[in-house]
Amino acid sequence: MGLQFYNTLTQRLEPFSPLNGKTVRMYTCGPTVYHYVHIGNFRTFSFQDILRRTLLARGFQLEHVMNITDVEDKIIRNAVAQGKSLQEYTSEYTKAFLDDSALLRLERPERMVLATEHINEMVEAIQRLAAKSHTYESEGSIYFRIASFKDYGKLSHMNLSGNVAGARVDVDEYEKDDARDFVLWKAQKPGEPAWETPLGTGRPGWHIECSVMAMKYLGETIDIHTGGVDLVFPHHENEIAQSEALTGKPFARYWLHAEHLMVEGQKMSKSLGNFYTLRDLLGKGYAPESIRYLLTTTPYRKQLNFTLDGLKAAAASIERLRNFQYRLDNENFGEGLSEPLEARQEAASKKFNEGLDDDLNTAEAAAAVFEYIREANSAMDSGQFLAGNRPGAARLLASFDAIFDVLRPTASEGGMSDSEIEAAIAERQQARKSKQFAKADQIRNDLLAKGVILEDTREGVRWKRKQS
RNA sequence: GGCGCGGUAGCCAAGUGGUAAGGCAGAGGUCUGCAAAACCUUUAUUCACCGGUUCGAAUCCGGUCCGCGCCUCCA
Structure with missing residues (x-):
């Protein structure tokens, strides 16, 4: 086409x-x-x-x-x-x-x-x-x-x-x-x-x-x-x-x-108090990627209804993508290649490109990637996802990000440094090993209060900074 | 009045003749010392309304209603 x-x-x-x-x-x-x-x-x-x-x-x-x-x-x-x-x-x-x-x-x-x-x-x-x-x-x-x-x-x-x-x-x-x-x-x-x-x-x-x-x-x-x-x-x-x-x-x-952007279903205007600059939104704590995602995933010829709820949803969608990327980069997969899964990746890639080709239908393009992610996540859970499928999955994500560019988190200013966070995690792991769960939970809560989320996975503790 | 975009689940939003993508939220489950995290499953007999064409329509045709934009240097 x-x-x-x-x-x-x-x-x-x-x-x-x-x-x-x-x-x-x-x-x-x-x-x-x-x-x-x-x-x-x-x-x-x-x-x-x-x-x-x-x-x-x-x-x-x-x-x-x-x-x-x-x-x-x-x-x-x-x-x-x-x-x-x-x-x-x-x-x-x-x-x-x-x-x-x-x-x-x-x-x-x-x-x-x-x-x-x-x-x-x-x-x-x-x-x-x-x-x-x-x-x-x-x-x-x-x-x-x-x-x-x-x-x-x-x-x-x-x-x-x-x-x-x-x-x-x-x-x-x-x-x-x-x-x-x-x-x-x-x-x-x-x-x-x-x-x-x-x-x-x-x-x-x-x-x-x-x-x-x-x-x-x-x-x-x-x-x-x-x-x-x-x-x-x-x-x-x-x-x-x-x-x-x-x-x-x-x-x-x-x-x-x-087409124009609307805010909460209304035309943006100073008198309605729904007039936002980028700095306004960043000041409310929203991440630039969330804003970019929300602005770009509705096809350009459709009026975009911009809402703060939509920004939160965008942040959650990005998290889903990043979580998949994380699994892809960090989990261990069995040797070999699953042909059916590879075929799914190729189909998703095709749909992604056809979506963009069709007058920049970004909604369609993004949907193709999400469909594949759901299937690949399931395959990872059941052990069907093999090491040979990794490059194809990585290519799909890379082609997505070459257009949408939301996977990389924006470096946050201030807060704890990476090494401080990792030190706290090590301390918590020590506490968990000795079954001092109260102490471990305390550390986890302290980190959360500072905007750091911990996840205990099979491959160890993963941490990430909270995004909105 | 003229020109244009649109009305699809709680919200956002694909799909332009073959029997409703995707995301968020909600619900259930898996994993976990626990878990707010992660992952999976699930959520529209129906596409603003009324007629018509068709074997078959969210998709085509006619009409109606509603939202939005432009018609004086606003993206």
């Missing part, structure tokens, strides 16, 4: 193949760094990470560019209010974004680019659009005239001829010929940071940055462009208009959009 994606542009599932050989050129819309990025944003970025990893697992090379929007209305408003320069203001949140992304184990795109470092290219693009009569000026600002681009609306599939019924009247302070025209260059307003350019003193609109940076680094036609569903219109629609008006070539071949 091969890899296929749902393309917003065609509203169909399509087999994926890049334009040039095995190299995939991908542009993903990154954050606007006016505040800490919230968990809903990370749903989209996590989807992009699963996409990256799946492409890599299929043997593609990636040229992935992600932008960071570091000039925008809210940024300017906040920076001015705090008496900071744009750069001073955004660097803090940019760093936070990168730190949070690392905690969530999001692979770094090959290139991350800042809007403010591409002002010249944007100016040049706007000049070229002007030369092709796609723009007009009004009160010092420059707008894109959507009537000049016949395909406008092809991504969002909205009928934009005539008035849009129910749409509110434009209240923008700038004068536009048509309410749906969008700004390419904004004239400076008093007190705002601005660039002096041949277009006048001002700053770029939002949409132009993505067109310019995508084409600069990836070429005029890129393979994949992604973002959240809210970007379909107008942002991505506008990107298409600008880019294709400029080049006359298709801008992106596959458009993938992640």
